[in-house]
Amino acid sequence: MNRLFLPLLCLLAPCATLQAAKPNVLFIAVDDLNDWIGCLGGHPQTKTPNLDRLAASGVLFRNACTAAASCNPSRTAVFSGLPPHRSGLYSNLQKMREVLPEAELLPRYFSRHGYWSAGSGKMLHYVIDPPSWDAYFPDKAKDDPFPPxxxxxxxxxxxxxAGPWQYVETDWAALDVSDEEFGGDWSVTKWIGEQLQRQHEQPFFLACGLYRPHEPWFVPQKYFEPFPLESIQLPPGYKADDLDDVPPVGQKLGRNRYFEHIQKHGQWKKGIQAYLASIHFADAMLGRVLDALESSPQRDNTIVVLWSDHGWHLGEKEHWQKFTGWRACARVPLMIRVPKGVPGLAAGTQAGSVCDRPVNLVDLFTTLTELCGLPEKDGLESRSLVPLLANPSAEWPHAAITHLDKPDNYAITTERWRYIHYQGDEEELYDIASDPHEWTNLAAKPDHAAKLAEMRTLAPKEMKPLVSPREQAGAGKK
Ligand SMILES: [Ca+2]
Ligand SMILES: [Ca+2]
Incomplete structure (x- = not known):
């Protein structure tokens, strides 16, 4: 008899009752943010009260790794649920839709299962990919994710x-403008806040892309003020002769000309100051979003995920930038807060939890579909983190792989060890329990031969070849 009445009940209370069980998702990406946040302790002077309060309200992953050490392959892995060795997208030079023309990305998958998917700011690599979203700010038709x-x-x-090799945006300055006059991330967070504050007929997947601390490190003056130049401390991971025990390919990767150029012009501390200021600005923008959520009707029914696409070197291993397999670049902030009552984790997350298991950003796709009670998407290589959200000390016999631009260059992270492999079979091995900055390469030490052999077995069994951009263009014409 109940069955007969069900359709009538659905008509009387159409969306509210049925969809109340589906939680919203607030998905926040920060660009080029390394572990220089208070709760990860990467630099003693950083000021990130909002990142810290979000981390303290859920689970902070302290050993999270990116799937790739640069924007495009990292973000493509997050949004497709496919790591580079499965997608073939390893580099910033490849175009996602040439490599994965048919892939149904995370927001479109949520839309197909009853969600309103919207975003603002940089989520994919300088494109919006309009078919993946129901709405975007700025206008998705222009396929440019940045407001003025x-x-x-x-x-x-x-x-x-210094020359054509230097990225045009590598520069820093305090700007005499207000947040609103600066625009950019301020405009993104304004729009995101408005979406959080209004009533919704469907559950939402709302993506907020903060572009700072990506270069250029231009932010309003007030964000520089807590970091007077004379007070600036060098990166704790810096060691002058650190590359001496690194194999030749690693040395070449480390000495990428930027650090030498920056030192030559007496700009090292100015760069550190500007990165700290840019992080402080991004943190303030995050605070606007968290405040909007906390005063909104969605407060108790919204999962919050925050991640950075990869880390960043400021002189460690004589390197400036990203693109390396070292921990300064492979390790990323990742924090997840789950309210009570969601389909995949009824108890929600416990505030103040920390998890040291090696997890990968590519795992977010399946984690979110499970949390929201959506069917698991077939064909992915994305492992649900829900067991760790339920119990951050749960068994986790997995390693995290981080790719570096080419199929045979990668890093492997376990809870205690890190292994880096370069083309030509050059290797590094670090014990991060005793050597968190990876100063002592153990790969050539006979007493670590067994550990080295064990780490080699954790590499992906198959690596899809990288298709060069030129070959892709040819293939696209067929
Ligand atoms: Ca990035
Ligand atoms: Ca060293």
Missing amino acids: TFYPPKRPVNLPR
Whole structure:
């Protein structure tokens, strides 16, 4: 008899009752943020009260790794649920839709299962990919994820150009503008806040892409003020002769000309200051979003995930930038807060939890579908983190793989060990329990031969070849 009445009940209370069980997802990406946040302790001077309060309200993953050490392959892995060795997308030079023309990305998958999927700011690599979203700010038809942002009229401001090899945005400055006049992430977080504050007829998947601390490190003056230049401390992971025990390919990767150029112009501390200021700004923008959520009707029914696409070197291993397999680049902030009552984790997460298991950002796809009670998407290589959200000390016999631009260059992270493999079979091995900055390469030490052999077995069994951008263009014409 109940069955007969069900359709009538559905008509009387159409969406509210049935969809109340589906939680919303607030999915926040921060660009180029390393472990210089208070709760990860990467730099003693950093000021990140909002990142810290979000971490303290859920589970902080202290050993989370990116699937790739640069924006495009990292973000593609997150959004497709496929790591580079499965997708073939390893590099910033490849175009996602040439490599994965048919892939149904995370927001579209949520839309197909009853969600409203919307985003703002940088989520994918300088594109919106309009078919993946129901709404975007700015207008998704233009396929440009950035709202207008203030830039100094004359550039570079501080760091002279060294040559065509230097990325045009590597520069820093305090700007005499307000947050609103700066625009950029301020405009993104304004729009995201408005979406959080309004009533919704469907559950939402809402993605907020914060572009700072990606270069250029231009932010309003007030974010520089807590970091006077004379007080700036060098990165705790810096050691002058650190590359001496690194094999030749690793040495070449480390000495990428930027650090030498920056030192030559006396800009090292200015760069550190500007990175700290850019993180402080991004943190303030995050605070606007968290405040909007906390005063909204969605507060108790929204999963919050925050991740950075990869880390960043500021002189460690004589390197400046990303693209390396070392921990400074492979390790990322990842925090997840789950409210009570969601389909995949009724108890929600416990505030103040920390998890030291090696997890990978590619795991977010399946984690979110399970939490929200959506069917698991077939064909992915994305492992649900729900067991760790339920119990951060749960058994986790898995390693995290981080790819570096090419199929045979990768790093492997376990709870205690890190292994790096370069083309040509050059290797590094570190014990991060006793050597968190990876100063002592153990790969050539006979007493670590067994550990080295064990780490080798954790590499992906198959690696899809990288298709060069030129070959892709040819293939696309067929
Ligand atoms: Ca990035
Ligand atoms: Ca060393």
